[in-house]
Amino acid sequence: MTRTPEEICHALLDAARVAGAESADAIAIEGTSLSVEVRAGALEHAERSEGTDLGLRVLMGGRQAVVSSSDARDETLRAMAERAVAMAREAPEDPHAGLAEATDLAQDWDLAALELADPGPEPEAGALRDAALEAEAAALAVDGVTQVSDAAATYGRHAVHMAASNGFSGGYARTGRSVSCVAISGEGTGMERDYDGDSRTWAEDLRSPTEVGRTAGERAVAMQGARRPKTGSYPVLFDERISSSLVGHLLAAVNGASVARGSSWLKDAMGEQVLPAALSLVEDPHRPRVSGSRPFDAEGLPTRSRTIVENGVLTGWTLDLSSARKLGLSSTGNAARSVSGPPSPSNWNLALSQGDKSREELLRDMGTGLLVTSMIGSTINPNTGDYSRGASGFWVENGEIAYPVNECTIAGNLRDMLLRMIPANDARTYLSRVVPSILIEGMALAGN
Structure with missing residues (x-):
C-alpha cells in the first residue's frame, strides 16, 4: 500500500x-x-x-x-x-x-x-x-x-x-x-x-x-545589429529582469555559513551601512501565492518576516541552527535542505525598497552609459567582493537608447557598487525577489 x-x-x-x-x-x-x-x-x-x-x-x-x-x-x-x-x-x-x-x-x-x-x-x-x-x-x-x-x-x-x-x-x-x-x-x-x-x-x-x-x-528583434560599446567608466542601469542578481550577491555575503567560515566580504559589516540610507531589504516568507513562502523551515522552526538591511544598515545574518551556534547567535528560521544533505541557510521572499523614478527617468538622468538586460558568466571574489560579469543590452546617449550592444564586461567592487545604488519603481511585486531596475554610476566597462 x-x-x-x-x-x-x-x-x-x-x-x-x-x-x-x-x-x-x-x-x-x-x-x-x-x-x-x-x-x-x-x-x-x-x-x-x-x-x-x-x-x-x-x-x-x-x-x-x-x-x-x-x-x-x-x-x-x-x-x-x-x-x-x-x-x-x-x-x-x-x-x-x-x-x-x-x-x-x-x-x-x-x-x-x-x-x-x-x-x-x-x-x-x-x-x-x-x-x-x-x-x-x-x-x-x-x-x-x-x-x-x-x-x-x-x-x-x-x-x-x-x-x-x-x-x-x-x-x-x-x-x-x-x-x-x-x-x-x-x-x-x-x-x-x-x-x-x-x-x-x-x-x-x-x-x-x-x-x-x-x-x-x-x-x-531589438538586439539586431548589436555591437561592442566603448571602454571606459560609465553609469550602468541594471534592468529589472536581472537586477535581483545584485541583491543575490548581497544575500550570499550575509549567509551565516559563509560568515562563519570567514569567507564573506561582509563578514565584519554587522551594524554598518551597506546600502544607501533610503533603502531597506525585507524578507517575508508569508506572502500568498509566492514560490518562496513557507510556514516553517527545514529544521521545524517558524519562519518570520525580518529586515535584513534597514535604512541602509545591515542588521543580521541569514542563519540555520548550525551557523547560528558557530556565531553564538540564534537561528533566523532560514534552514533549507534537500533529501541528500543537511540543512543550510537560505533566504525566502525578498523585497528591496523601490525608488520614486521610472526606468525611463533613470535612463534620462544617466546621460551616457549602458542599460544591461542580460548577463553571462560571473567572477565574484567572495572575500573581497570584486565583481566582473559579461553583459549585453543597450547603449544610452543623451538619456535615450541609441543601439544594442553585446560582448562587453562590467566590473566593480560590490561593497562600493551597492552603496551607490539608485532604484527605479518598476519591480514586479508578484516575484519572490521584488527588485526594481537599479542604476549604479561609475562602473568599469570593457568593450572596444
Missing part, C-alpha cells in the same frame, strides 16, 4: 531509533511534474515524472550523516537507517550539529493563508502543448523573428513533509505553472536571441502565452 510522505517520515524515524540513532530527522517529497516543448509548430518533447524522494539524517552526539533514496519499502528504510548510523559513527565531530529544542519548534501555521497550492486539476499534456504553441506562434508573428529555438510549458505539484525525533512533524503541498519562449532574430553571424517567461503558483495568475511569446520576439 502506498504511504503518504508523513507516514514515510515517521517510518524512517522509527527505523533510525531501532538502528541506534540518538536523534534524527527525515524529509519526504512526493512530486509530479509535466513538461512540454514545441518547435516549428509541432511537439518536440514531452516528459512526465512521478516519484517520492526521501532523506534521513541521524545524529550520534556531535556526529551526523545523511542518506537518501527514492524507494520507500520497509527493507529500504531499515537499510537506510543502519547505513546512516554506521556513517555517523565514522563522521568527524561537529559540536554545532543538532536538532532544534522542542520549545522552539513551529506549533501552529495557517497553510490556507499562504495559498501554496493551486486547488485546480492537473492540466492535460495537450493543454500545455497548446500554451507552448501559442507562445511560439506569437513570437514568430513579430516582424524580424526568424525562428523560435524553444517554447515550453510546465506544471509541477509537490508534497513535502518533515519530521524529527524532537517531536516536530509538518508538511505542505506546492504547485507551479510556467510558460517560456526563446526567440531568434536575424540569420548567420547576425543572429540575436532573447527570451521571456513566467512562472506562478496558481495557473490563473500566469501571463498569457501570447504575451510571453510576443515579448520574447520583440526583445530578440
Whole structure:
C-alpha cells in the first residue's frame, strides 16, 4: 500500500531509533511534474515524472550523516537507517550539529493563508502543448523573428513533509505553472536571441502565452545589429529582469555559513551601512501565492518576516541552527535542505525598497552609459567582493537608447557598487525577489 510522505517520515524515524540513532530527522517529497516543448509548430518533447524522494539524517552526539533514496519499502528504510548510523559513527565531530529544542519548534501555521497550492486539476499534456504553441506562434508573428529555438510549458505539484525525533512533524503541498519562449532574430553571424517567461503558483495568475511569446520576439528583434560599446567608466542601469542578481550577491555575503567560515566580504559589516540610507531589504516568507513562502523551515522552526538591511544598515545574518551556534547567535528560521544533505541557510521572499523614478527617468538622468538586460558568466571574489560579469543590452546617449550592444564586461567592487545604488519603481511585486531596475554610476566597462 502506498504511504503518504508523513507516514514515510515517521517510518524512517522509527527505523533510525531501532538502528541506534540518538536523534534524527527525515524529509519526504512526493512530486509530479509535466513538461512540454514545441518547435516549428509541432511537439518536440514531452516528459512526465512521478516519484517520492526521501532523506534521513541521524545524529550520534556531535556526529551526523545523511542518506537518501527514492524507494520507500520497509527493507529500504531499515537499510537506510543502519547505513546512516554506521556513517555517523565514522563522521568527524561537529559540536554545532543538532536538532532544534522542542520549545522552539513551529506549533501552529495557517497553510490556507499562504495559498501554496493551486486547488485546480492537473492540466492535460495537450493543454500545455497548446500554451507552448501559442507562445511560439506569437513570437514568430513579430516582424524580424526568424525562428523560435524553444517554447515550453510546465506544471509541477509537490508534497513535502518533515519530521524529527524532537517531536516536530509538518508538511505542505506546492504547485507551479510556467510558460517560456526563446526567440531568434536575424540569420548567420547576425543572429540575436532573447527570451521571456513566467512562472506562478496558481495557473490563473500566469501571463498569457501570447504575451510571453510576443515579448520574447520583440526583445530578440531589438538586439539586431548589436555591437561592442566603448571602454571606459560609465553609469550602468541594471534592468529589472536581472537586477535581483545584485541583491543575490548581497544575500550570499550575509549567509551565516559563509560568515562563519570567514569567507564573506561582509563578514565584519554587522551594524554598518551597506546600502544607501533610503533603502531597506525585507524578507517575508508569508506572502500568498509566492514560490518562496513557507510556514516553517527545514529544521521545524517558524519562519518570520525580518529586515535584513534597514535604512541602509545591515542588521543580521541569514542563519540555520548550525551557523547560528558557530556565531553564538540564534537561528533566523532560514534552514533549507534537500533529501541528500543537511540543512543550510537560505533566504525566502525578498523585497528591496523601490525608488520614486521610472526606468525611463533613470535612463534620462544617466546621460551616457549602458542599460544591461542580460548577463553571462560571473567572477565574484567572495572575500573581497570584486565583481566582473559579461553583459549585453543597450547603449544610452543623451538619456535615450541609441543601439544594442553585446560582448562587453562590467566590473566593480560590490561593497562600493551597492552603496551607490539608485532604484527605479518598476519591480514586479508578484516575484519572490521584488527588485526594481537599479542604476549604479561609475562602473568599469570593457568593450572596444
